[in-house]
Amino acid sequence: MNIEQIRSDFPILDQELYGKPLVYLDNAATTQKPQCVIDAVRSYYEKDNSNIHRGVHTLSERATAAYEASRETIRSFFNAKSTKEVIFTRGATESINLIASSWGRANITKGDEILITHMEHHSNIVPWQMLCEHTGAVLKVVPMNEAGELDMNAFTSLLSERTKLFGVVHMSNALGTINPIETMIKQAHAVGAVVLVDGAQAAAHMAVDVQALDVDFYVTSAHKMYGPTGVGVLIAKEVLLEAMPPYQGGGDMILMVTFEKTQYNDLPHKFEAGTPNIAGVIGFGEAIKYIQSIGLDKIAVREKVLLDYATSQAELFEGLRQIGTARDKACVLSFVLKGVHPHDLGTILDREAVAIRAGHHCAMPVMQFYKVPATARASFSIYNTEAEVDALFAALSKARDMFA
Amino acid sequence: MFSLGDLYKQVIIDHTKSPRNFGKLEPCNHDAEGYNPLCGDQLHVYLQINDSDIIEGITFEGQGCSISTASASLMTEGLKGKSIANFEILFEAFHKMATADLSDQPNQDVLGKLAVLAGVKEFPSRIKCATLCWHTVKSAIQDADKTARTE
Numbered sequence: 001m002n003i004e005q006i007r008s009d010f011p012i013l014d015q016e017l018y019g020k021p022l023v024y025l026d027n028a029a030t031t032q033k034p035q036c037v038i039d040a041v042r043s044y045y046e047k048d049n050s051n052i053h054r055g056v057h058t059l060s061e062r063a064t065a066a067y068e069a070s071r072e073t074i075r076s077f078f079n080a081k082s083t084k085e086v087i088f089t090r091g092a093t094e095s096i097n098l099i100a101s102s103w104g105r106a107n108i109t110k111g112d113e114i115l116i117t118h119m120e121h122h123s124n125i126v127p128w129q130m131l132c133e134h135t136g137a138v139l140k141v142v143p144m145n146e147a148g149e150l151d152m153n154a155f156t157s158l159l160s161e162r163t164k165l166f167g168v169v170h171m172s173n174a175l176g177t178i179n180p181i182e183t184m185i186k187q188a189h190a191v192g193a194v195v196l197v198d199g200a201q202a203a204a205h206m207a208v209d210v211q212a213l214d215v216d217f218y219v220t221s222a223h224k225m226y227g228p229t230g231v232g233v234l235i236a237k238e239v240l241l242e243a244m245p246p247y248q249g250g251g252d253m254i255l256m257v258t259f260e261k262t263q264y265n266d267l268p269h270k271f272e273a274g275t276p277n278i279a280g281v282i283g284f285g286e287a288i289k290y291i292q293s294i295g296l297d298k299i300a301v302r303e304k305v306l307l308d309y310a311t312s313q314a315e316l317f318e319g320l321r322q323i324g325t326a327r328d329k330a331c332v333l334s335f336v337l338k339g340v341h342p343h344d345l346g347t348i349l350d351r352e353a354v355a356i357r358a359g360h361h362c363a364m365p366v367m368q369f370y371k372v373p374a375t376a377r378a379s380f381s382i383y384n385t386e387a388e389v390d391a392l393f394a395a396l397s398k399a400r401d402m403f404a
Numbered sequence: 405m406f407s408l409g410d411l412y413k414q415v416i417i418d419h420t421k422s423p424r425n426f427g428k429l430e431p432c433n434h435d436a437e438g439y440n441p442l443c444g445d446q447l448h449v450y451l452q453i454n455d456s457d458i459i460e461g462i463t464f465e466g467q468g469c470s471i472s473t474a475s476a477s478l479m480t481e482g483l484k485g486k487s488i489a490n491f492e493i494l495f496e497a498f499h500k501m502a503t504a505d506l507s508d509q510p511n512q513d514v515l516g517k518l519a520v521l522a523g524v525k526e527f528p529s530r531i532k533c534a535t536l537c538w539h540t541v542k543s544a545i546q547d548a549d550k551t552a553r554t555e
Contacts, residue, residue: 339421341469343443344412347527351408360444373444373467402412403420403470 001298007383009034009290020353023388028173028201028332028379029357030223033287037227040286041279051275053252067278070285071268077288078218079209080235084267087241088281091232092200093123095219096167098234098247098271099196100127103217104165106245110136113162115193117142117150117179118369119172122362124198128167137164144369148175148324156187163193170202174363174375175324176307176332178202185215194240200224200232204381205303205330207296210235222280227287231280234271241267248273299382303331306380310389317393319400323366323375334361334377337396339403342376348402349376352395354388410523411530412470415478420470425480429463438466438540438552440532445472449480449540457488464537471530475521476537482518488545494518495538502531 007013010032015022024032044066050059052067071083080086089095104127108114114128118141132139140163142155150168159166166188171178185195196217199208204225210218217240221232246253246264250273256263264270291299310333314320319338337345346358357377360367367374378392429435429450438447447466454460462483464476479498483491493514501510501522510519524534532554543552 341473343445343469343530343533344471347411347530348408359442367444373446402408403417 001294001302001382003302003383003385006294007385009036010383011035011038013383017353018351023352023354023391025378025380025384025388025392026355026357027381027384028224028361028377030229031204031226031381032383033228033283034226034290036290037283037286041228041283044279044282049279052278053269063278066282066285067276070281070288073285073288074233074235077292078203078235079211081211082238084238085210085235085241087234087236087268087271088276088284089219089232089234090230090277091221091223092198092219093221093232095217095232095234096123096196096198097127099217099219099236100131102244102247102271103194103240104128104131105134106243108135108137108164111162112137112164113140113160114138114165114167115140115142115158115163115188116167117155117169118144119148119150119175119177119179119363119366120167120169121173121198121200122364123200124167124169124196125365128165138162141365142168144177147326148172148177148329148366149326150177150179150184152180152183155184159187159191159193161191163188163191165196166193167196167198169198169200170208171199171205171330172324172363172366173201173332173379174361174366174377175326175334176329176379177324177326178206178328178330180328181215182213185213189214201332202330204291204299205296206300216240222284222287225287226290228277228280228283231277231284233284238267241271244271246270246273250274252276294382300330302382303380306384306386306389307331307333309386310378310380310392313389313393317396320396323370323372331380332377333379334375336372336375337400340399342374344403345376345396345399348399349392349395352391352398354392354395356392411527413520413523415517415520416470416474419474419477423464423473423477425463425477425484427463427465429461432461434544434547436540436544436552438536438543440468440472440536440554443469443472443533445469445533445536447472447476447537447540449476449537449544451541451544453488453545459483459486459488459491462541464540468536469530469533471521471524471533472536475534478518478521479537479541482516483541491541491545495542498538499535501525502534 052064194216199220203220223229253273342358434451445468452461540552
């Protein structure tokens, strides 16, 4: 793998901030976009822009073909059984809200239990709290240990015939932990629960085969996998989607409307009301092709090398406490530095042109668990280098010295 | 171009490391909670205001970044012994300083030592860190029940 070649695919990386080369280490928040994705979006607007699924004119046919080709690309990437199982949304958050709203309200009643974990992103907590409030169901939480790994014994004992849905993050954005979803899906299925896996953080880093996993709902966002913001996907078993009522009503999701009755459209269109983010979906498809052109297996190996390098530096760095030291983790170095608040770190590093995230990472319960108000988080991607890791630690030294 | 040193002046580092007037206040007849959801900065201010509307005592507790801690520490020093009317003037002057155009000079006559925080205006994401404590004192004086925010 030629890192220089990969870096040159991302035009944004070639710039200086405050006279120093940009070191972008906030990939868990959003990744940068390769030229091919930018070109695909641009080319769509320059040559094919039109509404889809309705026009008989050439542009509309081209736009529809490109949009549906992306659906096939994404189906194949996640090995979904058919494109009927691939629903485009605004992102992982909307995908989860779709499930909570549509599947949840049709299937959850008082006394049922929704099981999630302590390391969920707010987007996989709040929709379930809202559903529980609405239905009288109970939200249960799988605890985790100090390393940031789920307590599998507790998970087993929390599962019961009352558990209707188990929602789990594939890879934690705050800790980097990769959860053993294969085992967890099997165990949850054994008590009759359906399983939702939040793949927003994971999907750019490891291969996901939804059929092999036998996962019921898998969600992710394009922008964390080199694609545009404002677009994501819900991949779900057809049998579940068929039984679910529509999430939103409007154009495109109908076959026939009269004032007396509306006949809903077939999958996947039943869940795609209104004009979608056509350019975003096309860009998403291109981003997936970009990942495929490098190969997820190679990406995983390279990112592991980089994380190991960063981790070894972190272990040597005086006053640094890593938050999240799971055995199985990827691409995220979350930490606090003695004597320097994460937000000050964020500002100081920024002036060294090192972009990291400081905050609660939309995972406040994780912060509460570690009794920290916030952490600093460096998160890596395929275009990051060892030299950039060095720049991070040089900037951290500077911050430490300022407050010494 | 503003440099980091314009924000993290030695006075600020000093107040971060040893905040003044830190802890609960006894007696205390006004208090309020402040919270910045973006950063997680959280602080509580305690005031003792006498019948002549003079702030006789003021302390704070909480956790936050360097800017929010130093700002609260400097604020408590600046407000002790001042009248409510004086607080209003300082509040306005501080707010103006933190959100002013880069070329504007802070009103040193009114702000005194507080002018050391003028550098935050160059760091938009940090302005709220500096102003949170002021909003919280305002809530405390008004006996507002709600947690103070910087919006």
